[in-house]
Amino acid sequence: MxxxxxxxxxxxxxxxxxxxxxxxxxxxxxxxxxxxxxxxxxxxxxxxxxxxxxxxxxxxxxxxxxxxxxxxxxxxxxxxxxxxxxxxxxxxxxxxxxxxxxxxxxxxxxxxxxxxxxxxxxxxxxxxxxxxxxxxxxxxxxxxxxxxxxxxxxxxxxxxxxxxxxxxxxxxxxxxxRPAHAFGGALSEGIGLGHVWLHEPRVVVKTFIAENTESELKRLDTALANLRASIDVLIDEGDVARAGEHRDVLEAFRMFANDRGWVRRLHEAVQTGITAEAAVERVQSDTRARMQRQTDPYLRERLHDLDDLANRLLRELVAPGKGMMTDVTDLPDNAILVARSMGPAALLDYDRTKLRGLVLEEGSASSHVAIVARALGIAAVGQIENATGLVEPGDAIIVDGLSGEVHVRPTADVERAYVDKVRFRARRQEQYRAVRDAPSTTRDGEKVQLLLNAGLLVDLPHIAETGAAGVGLFRTELQFMIAASMPKTAAQQKLYRAVLDAADGKPVTFRTLDVGGDKILPYMRNEPEENPALGWRAIRLGLDRPALLRTQIRALLNAGGGRDLRIMFPMVACVSEFDDARDIVNRELARLVKHGHPVPASVALGVMIEVPSLLFQLDEILAKVDFVSVGSNDLLQFLFAVDRGNARVSGRFDTLSPAFLRSLARIAERAKAAGKPVTLCGEMGSKPLEALTLIGLGYRSLSMSPASIGPVKAALLEADASELADFIKPLVARADGAATLRGEIEAFAAERGLQVSP
Incomplete structure (x- = not known):
């Protein structure tokens, strides 16, 4: 009827x-x-x-x-x-x-x-x-x-x-x-107040009712054919033709794009009298509503694939042949980027002066985009479920990179509270700037060298801005990760020379290429590994592909002509690996001399201690190197057999646990006995409480993110190194089975009025 x-x-x-x-x-x-x-x-x-x-x-x-x-x-x-x-x-x-x-x-x-x-x-x-x-x-x-x-x-x-x-x-x-509040993982410290900018903007369907159903069906079929063809081209040609993560994602797209059930539901929706775009949105909205109620993590992960595919199909309908990404030149002031995931190169495409924060559905504190976010000095939070579905473009949003919170469409009270928090942090930063040029010395006269972790050209101004003593860790792999193809020797040499110029005579420690494992270069063949963190990566890859390591060493030596050069090798597990790497450096030095090229005034070679096996070869390795650095991130990961990229277990063990602190104490003691300098380069050194603990263990050189220099320096200026040592060393040596010593160390700092919160 x-x-x-x-x-x-x-x-x-x-x-x-x-x-x-x-x-x-x-x-x-x-x-x-x-x-x-x-x-x-x-x-x-x-x-x-x-x-x-x-x-x-x-x-x-x-x-x-x-x-x-x-x-x-x-x-x-x-x-x-x-x-x-x-x-x-x-x-x-x-x-x-x-x-x-x-x-x-x-x-x-x-x-x-x-x-x-x-x-x-x-x-x-x-x-x-x-x-x-x-x-x-x-x-x-x-x-x-x-x-x-x-x-x-x-x-x-x-x-x-x-x-x-x-x-x-x-x-x-x-x-x-309504206001929305979500908890995730803190990726980069800071607080960002601004408005939502979607990295992959949703297509806004404006016309729902079809004028002609037959023409809408033809538009839909044409868009589906174009979508399938574009995916086939991406899979069968170009950089993803080889096996790897990128190909796996696109293969999932191809499977869904050819799914008969999905296509049938799209056709049925159009036949009710709506436009092709409205049909795609309705089918996907219904699918998302059902799958969000699933508890199976595999099915929920497939929802991301379907969302991406639906967005691609909508793009084909409204703008055939256009890409998914937004135009980065349109970025407004005070923008907060929201995305499912993104790579470091994509983040660097945006105007830093307009960017205030980053929110991701994925991402961990050790991910590459998090490293770049910290280098840019923007607040970032990851692991926010359905982040792109919670927001609309232009929504007011607050990103708290300290607590890992995100507030969407915040109430006036919440916004006022964060404005006050930003003002307080600004006053604290003014206090830190006031001590920027003060000697980095404890109250009892112990000098502690504070260095920067860096890896991009955008990091270089921080050397002067923070008053850092130099660069304790320059991650050379970031240049490779953000490039579309393997950087040539000349490009590498140009970057390394720019870094040395910016340091203006201050020491810079270059870590050789640390890729493989979770750091995949899109233009290199990636062989799947069951345990990539323990697999073919870092110095292992460099020694097995000597041309790659030799090219980088040549670029470093050329860039360091006439200057002091420091080179460090990552993930060394045995002394023989350092010997082999040193031989490559010596051969490249001999080549420069033979051809009459300028050579560095000095070349210091070191290793990063991050594989537990080196803890039992300390005397042997210290006899051969000029310096050592401790990679606390990976050392903690390998010591406790815990994947630091896995949110379920990454916070299970504390850096202030007795077992880990004993390992660090052993390194400091053996390095001092051998007369070799030691620097701690991991995230541990970026936190005031942990930094004071390290000073108590005997460390006198710490490398950290630029934003951490001020808080750590302010804390150590008020501390007494001998008093720290008298408290920390017996505490660490005590064997009572405690999982962490954090509470006792915090109480010690509080009793002495030491400011250990950033």
């Missing part, structure tokens, strides 16, 4: 006319429910909107008591309306009152209605409300009617998400614009 408007297809055309009328959002919603009720011959049509407190509020109705609008509410999960919202699935009943979930609301007058059809109002897989039709007669609504109601729900979802609707004035606004 059809109403006066002629059925679902006509409903969609009438809906388009209503959306174009110059009326308020509430008036438009009131007209929509009247239109639906007339078209579907329903005595009742109602819209319930999910509020910020989790309740569903009646926002518009045709057929129920109009005085119940903005007065009737129910909890999510309460009644049939609550069931639809909770399950994010349509509910179609011929006798609603016999259903166990039925809830009677006397103020609405709905007790006389039997049949019930409710569909969720979804956007990006998030439930924003429920759209309902009811009849007195016992009837089952047709599939065509369900489809029409779902399409209408998409239009209402845009109204809610756009902030057009307002509640009853009690402050309980629709959930589409």
């Amino acid at each position: 059809r109403g006066q408007y002629g059925g679902p297809r006509v409903l969609l055309r009438r809906l388009r006319e209503v959306m174009a009328e110059p009326v308020t959002a509430q008036e438009r919603l009131d007209r929509i429910v009247v239109l639906i009720a007339a078209n579907m011959v329903a005595e009742v049509c109602s819209v319930y909107v999910l509020r910020v407190d989790g309740d569903l509020e009646l926002y518009a109705t045709e057929g129920l008591n109009r005085e119940a609008v903005h007065r009737t509410t129910m909890h999510k999960g309460e009644g049939l309306v609550g069931l639809v919202a909770d399950e994010a699935e349509p509910v179609n009943l011929s006798d609603a009152q016999s259903h166990p979930a039925f809830a009677y609301k006397p103020e609405t007058g709905e007790e006389i209605y039997h049949s019930f059809l409710g569909v969720p109002i979804l956007r990006a897989g998030n439930t924003l409300g429920v759209l309902v039709v009811q009849n007195k007669s016992h009837r089952t609504y047709s599939e065509e009617e369900i489809e029409a109601l779902q399409t209408t729900a998409m239009v209402i979802a845009e109204m809610i998400a756009g902030g057009e609707l307002s509640g009853a004035g009690d402050g309980l606004e629709p959930v589409g614009r």
